Amino acid sequence: MAEEETAAAAVSGAAFSLQNDCKDDYQYEEVSTDDDFSLQEDDDDLSNVLQSIQEQTEDAQISASQSVLTSGKSVSEIREAMDDFFCNFLDRLGMSRTLDCFQTEWYELIERGVLTVDDAGLVPDVYTRNQQLETENLSLKKDLENYKRSVELKAHYASYEPVLKELSEKYQNTLTQKMLTSLERDKAMGQVTGLQAALESLEFGYTKQIPETKVGHDCTRKKGFEGPTQKALREARQQKFLVVASSSCDPAKDAEKKGKRDLKDSEFPVDPEGTPDFEHAKEHTQPLKSGQYQLSSIVKVHDFAVSCLALHPRKNIVLTGGDDRLWKTWGFPDGNILMTGEGHTDWLSGCCFRPSGTQLVTSSGDTTVRIWDLSRRGCILTLRGHSRAVRACFWHSCGDFVASASMDGTSKIWDVNSERCRYTLRGHKESVNSIEFLPFSSTALTSSADKTLSLWDVRMGLRVYTFQGHVHSCNHATFNKKGDTIASCDSSGVMKLWDMRKLVPILSIDAGPHPANQVAFDRSGGLVALASSEASVKVLCLAVGQLSVLQGPRVEVRCVRFHGQDHLLSAGTDGRVCLWTRAQ
Numbered sequence: 001m002a003e004e005e006t007a008a009a010a011v012s013g014a015a016f017s018l019q020n021d022c023k024d025d026y027q028y029e030e031v032s033t034d035d036d037f038s039l040q041e042d043d044d045d046l047s048n049v050l051q052s053i054q055e056q057t058e059d060a061q062i063s064a065s066q067s068v069l070t071s072g073k074s075v076s077e078i079r080e081a082m083d084d085f086f087c088n089f090l091d092r093l094g095m096s097r098t099l100d101c102f103q104t105e106w107y108e109l110i111e112r113g114v115l116t117v118d119d120a121g122l123v124p125d126v127y128t129r130n131q132q133l134e135t136e137n138l139s140l141k142k143d144l145e146n147y148k149r150s151v152e153l154k155a156h157y158a159s160y161e162p163v164l165k166e167l168s169e170k171y172q173n174t175l176t177q178k179m180l181t182s183l184e185r186d187k188a189m190g191q192v193t194g195l196q197a198a199l200e201s202l203e204f205g206y207t208k209q210i211p212e213t214k215v216g217h218d219c220t221r222k223k224g225f226e227g228p229t230q231k232a233l234r235e236a237r238q239q240k241f242l243v244v245a246s247s248s249c250d251p252a253k254d255a256e257k258k259g260k261r262d263l264k265d266s267e268f269p270v271d272p273e274g275t276p277d278f279e280h281a282k283e284h285t286q287p288l289k290s291g292q293y294q295l296s297s298i299v300k301v302h303d304f305a306v307s308c309l310a311l312h313p314r315k316n317i318v319l320t321g322g323d324d325r326l327w328k329t330w331g332f333p334d335g336n337i338l339m340t341g342e343g344h345t346d347w348l349s350g351c352c353f354r355p356s357g358t359q360l361v362t363s364s365g366d367t368t369v370r371i372w373d374l375s376r377r378g379c380i381l382t383l384r385g386h387s388r389a390v391r392a393c394f395w396h397s398c399g400d401f402v403a404s405a406s407m408d409g410t411s412k413i414w415d416v417n418s419e420r421c422r423y424t425l426r427g428h429k430e431s432v433n434s435i436e437f438l439p440f441s442s443t444a445l446t447s448s449a450d451k452t453l454s455l456w457d458v459r460m461g462l463r464v465y466t467f468q469g470h471v472h473s474c475n476h477a478t479f480n481k482k483g484d485t486i487a488s489c490d491s492s493g494v495m496k497l498w499d500m501r502k503l504v505p506i507l508s509i510d511a512g513p514h515p516a517n518q519v520a521f522d523r524s525g526g527l528v529a530l531a532s533s534e535a536s537v538k539v540l541c542l543a544v545g546q547l548s549v550l551q552g553p554r555v556e557v558r559c560v561r562f563h564g565q566d567h568l569l570s571a572g573t574d575g576r577v578c579l580w581t582r583a584q
Contacts, residue, residue: 081122186367186387264418266400268442268459293539293550293568293580299335301328306571308351309559310360318563319360320571321348327362327372332563333579341372343379350392355399363393369404371416383414385421391432397439401458405432411446413458423461427454434476438483445486447474453488453498467498469505476518480525487528489516495530495540509547511538522562529568531560537570537580552578 083106090099109115302322310319316332327348329338346365353360359380363369369383369390386406394403401422402414411425411432430449437444437458444456451474453467470490477488485506486498493512498505514534521528530538537550537560555572562568568580 190387264415265422266398266415266417268401269396269398269440270442292548292583293537294583295550295552295578296581297333297335297579298553299330299333299577299579300575301330301335301337301577302326302575304575305556305558305573306575306577307348307558308362309561309569309571309577310351310353311561311563311569312353312357313355314357318569318577319351319353320577321351321362322575323347324575325364327351327360329374332569333567335577339374339377341377341379343370344368346389349390350394350404352393352395354395355397361393361395361402363390363404365389367406369393369402369414371402381416381419383412383419383421385412385424386410388431392434394436396437401437403435403437403444403458405435405446407431409448411435411444411456413444413461423458425456425458425461425463427463427466428452430473433474434478436478438479441483445477445479447477447488449473451490453477453486465503467503467505469496469508470494475516478519478521480521481523482525485521485525487519487521489519489530491515493532493534495519495528497528497542507542509540511547517557518559520560520562523565527562529560529562529570531557531570533557535572537568537578539568550580 304323306322308321318332321327325344327341344364350363360372367386370379371381373380388407390406392405405411409428412421413423415422428448432448434447442459446454451470454463455465472490472492474490484500489495493516495509497507518531528540533556535554539548555574557570557572560570566582571577
């Protein structure tokens with residue numbers, strides 16, 4: 001209590017002394033210590049007042065700093081004081097003793113009042129601008145050096161372009177020489193085969209039957225595979241005469257030797273006015289309203305790409321061939337593998353069932369065509385004669401002839417009964433990519449990399465008409481069931497329809513730019529399916545002109561086939577076959 005009274009007296013004295021020292025006209029009133037005022041009672045108010053004053057001071061400082069930061073000029077635009085500039089300059093150069101002398105004398109003069117801080121002034125704007133320009137100049141010099149290096153590298157790389165071009169030309173020339181060497185080798189092998197056959201005939205005399213093969217053609221049948229027809233023909237031949245020399249595959253020579261026909265040779269069919277197959281096709285001429293299909297299942301049948309696809313003529317069996325050098329038959333739609341055939345030494349390019357369904361034919365990149373018997377589960381006949389890879393094969397509807405198309409630019413008509421090449425179809429300038437017979441007729445259709453389609457009379461081995469209109473390599477062509485329309489596709493994705501009777505184009509559809517690999521008609525002829533390299537199947541409905549795109553696995557689609565009226569099959573490079581069902 002005594003301390004509080006002493007503090008109050010001190011305050012009162014301070015107030016009294018303030019009154020004595022002031023010289024203004026204000027009147028001050030002395031506060032008595034006897035009043036109710038006391039620090040003990042109002043100490044909380046006093047502390048609150050002091051705290052409020054302190055907070056206002058801090059707010060003023062913060063506002064001042066914010067006003068500097070939010071001013072119109074950035075920090076980099078505020079000019080530097082001269083004394084700070086000199087200090088920073090001496091410090092940057094490492095002149096520590098000079099810096100100490102300057103600071104000592106500077107602050108001494110300020111302390112004595114000779115100089116003030118404002119007397120130093122600010123660094124001129126011109127100098128600051130020069131520093132900025134110098135910095136920009138250094139940056140531009142660095143960019144210039146980088147550009148110079150880029151130009152030097154570009155010139156360095158350009159010096160290699162002639163060398164790369166020369167190496168590319170040498171590579172192409174080497175490939176050409178390799179192809180020519182391969183052709184010469186195959187030609188020499190054919191000559192050796194012919195000479196060996198002639199040597200055998202000389203050794204054993206003319207009483208021994210010479211195998212009916214031409215130089216470059218070899219038809220090898222396994223022993224024990226002789227049917228009733230072949231047996232009867234052989235016996236008839238032995239009773240009449242023996243053939244000494246083989247028949248030629250040259251159409252001109254064949255025309256000269258009509259009197260020396262082999263008794264085993266089959267008769268080519270005569271083109272009739274109407275055929276059972278055409279009559280059957282007329283029952284399904286009602287076109288479908290839509291080409292919409294849905295993916296129902298996917299079957300894995302090969303380890304590598306599927307390159308060909310065929311359907312059994314009577315049963316729900318599918319035949320596929322692939323880059324794994326195998327052909328397989330499997331049930332539709334369960335996908336159970338029924339039979340696997342091996343014997344080719346290169347990729348399979350084509351496959352087809354015999355119309356009776358008991359045999360099948362395959363073609364391969366090993367230049368051979370093989371005939372397989374399903375009941376004996378083996379190859380019964382190997383046809384050799386092409387000099388390069390065989391691209392396609394097809395069985396005639398009568399079952400006596402097989403056609404093959406090759407990259408050597410020729411097609412061949414093989415007689416299954418006499419086991420020899422009846423005709424070689426020459427006329428295309430580049431690879432023949434597909435071949436197909438018009439059912440129950442003597443007409444064949446080929447497509448070629450020379451951008452043309454050709455119709456052939458297989459009775460004479462002559463070309464009767466050429467379709468021109470594609471601007472890129474033709475990959476495939478096929479007839480519809482009625483035989484009055486041809487569909488073809490090329491490597492740019494263009495599909496064309498041709499009138500078989502008038503021999504004129506009907507329709508052209510650009511489904512590119514990716515290559516189209518195969519085209520197929522359905523039984524009614526109202527839908528056309530296209531296997532595209534852009535991982536899709538495209539179905540054209542001719543009745544409404546609608547093109548539907550079926551998206552499956554993201555792989556190239558190589559072949560496509562319709563199965564009945566409600567199913568569609570497509571095969572791709574992943575070794576799988578997609579089964580599509582028509583949307584209801």
